[in-house]
Amino acid sequence: MPLAILGGAILLGGCNAPTFGAFRGATTQGRDEFKLWVGFVIAGLAVAALVWGLIFWTVLRHRRKSNDEIPRQFHENVPLEILYTTLPVVIVGVLFYFTVVTENEVDAVSSHPAEIVHVLGYRWGWQFTYDAGDGRSQGVQVATTAQPALLAQPATSKEYPQLVLPVGETVRIVLTSADVVHGFYIPEFNFSRYAQPGVTNLFDFNPTRTGVFRGQCSEFCGLYHAEMLFSVRVVSDSAFQHWLSAEQVHQAQAGTGATS
Ligand SMILES: [Cu+2]
Structure with missing residues (x-):
């Protein structure tokens, strides 16, 4: 019964x-x-x-x-x-x-990912560096811009970095940490992995739908752990290419460094 x-x-x-x-x-x-x-x-x-x-x-x-x-x-x-x-x-x-x-x-990791993103966790933020599939740097970097403070904003607010990904493509994430162990966690991807100093974790994402998803550090790493937020925006491939080239121009003009 x-x-x-x-x-x-x-x-x-x-x-x-x-x-x-x-x-x-x-x-x-x-x-x-x-x-x-x-x-x-x-x-x-x-x-x-x-x-x-x-x-x-x-x-x-x-x-x-x-x-x-x-x-x-x-x-x-x-x-x-x-x-x-x-x-x-x-x-x-x-x-x-x-x-x-x-x-x-x-x-399982693809031998020909469409995009490679280097993700660096550090106290207290994230840095996303875009790499072409063939290993050339694409000159685009997104990072946490705010100074450590308990902002208590939603993960999608502009103080936190946004990882932009193309839908339907294979994206390689190359994850590491600059200092202590952090956790790269995206709840809607049902995925979390340690960002460890001295260790590089490789994995692929194949986003299946567009949208904005929140992300956070899942490993208690110190005073501003709760501020280690980020978001993931999955867009169409054409929108992604458009975003990437706009960021390349924008960041080349501004010199290297973080942008929103
Ligand atoms: Cu952390």
């Missing part, structure tokens, strides 16, 4: 199927993570339905009756013990398999 209710809820939900508290993912990698999450939650609910079902069935079926008869007593049940030993092992094995498959999809 609980399974029927759960299945019905999912079917009736249609395209508004429950997300179980996760984002659907605005990148192909984020969508893969989302699918894994939904699989884990459904597996957990199925186990919960089985366990709770058996508990309630036992409580009702074997509740104390007026005639007070003692139920049949037995010492062991080998088939049942084999079942409840192997079943959890199989469940863990299946979850492990899908986790490895998803991790491999999320960590």
Whole structure:
């Protein structure tokens, strides 16, 4: 019955199927993570339905009756013990398999990314440097402009840098840190990764829809950790190329350095 209710809820939900508290993912990698999450939650609910079902069935079926008869007593049940030993092992094995498959999809990097962005985390901000796919610098850099202060503004406000990405393209992120460990976290991408000093983390994003998404540091790194905000703006490829060339002109005129 609980399974029927759960299945019905999912079917009736249609395209508004429950997300179980996760984002659907605005990148192909984020969508893969989302699918894994939904699989884990459904597996957990199925186990919960089985366990709770058996508990309630036992409580009702074997509740104390007026005639007070003692139920049949037995010492062991080998088939049942084999079942409840192997079943959890199989469940863990299946979850492990899908986790490895998803991790491999999320960590896979293209040999020909359309864009390469070097992301540097530092106390307390972010710097995004655009690189052409062939390794040439594109002369565009976006960085945190505000001095450390508790501004408490939304992540999309102009004090914080914005990472502009083209939709439907492969973007390589080259992530590192200038000082301590930071966390490069974009909730709607279902993605977070450490920015570590002395370590370079490589990963790809394939944004699947346009929009503005908030980002933040997910590793407590000091006094202004809460100010390590940024946003990600995913635009059409033509809008991206337009933005990039406008920034190249603008930043070349202004000399190197940060802009909004
Ligand atoms: Cu940080």
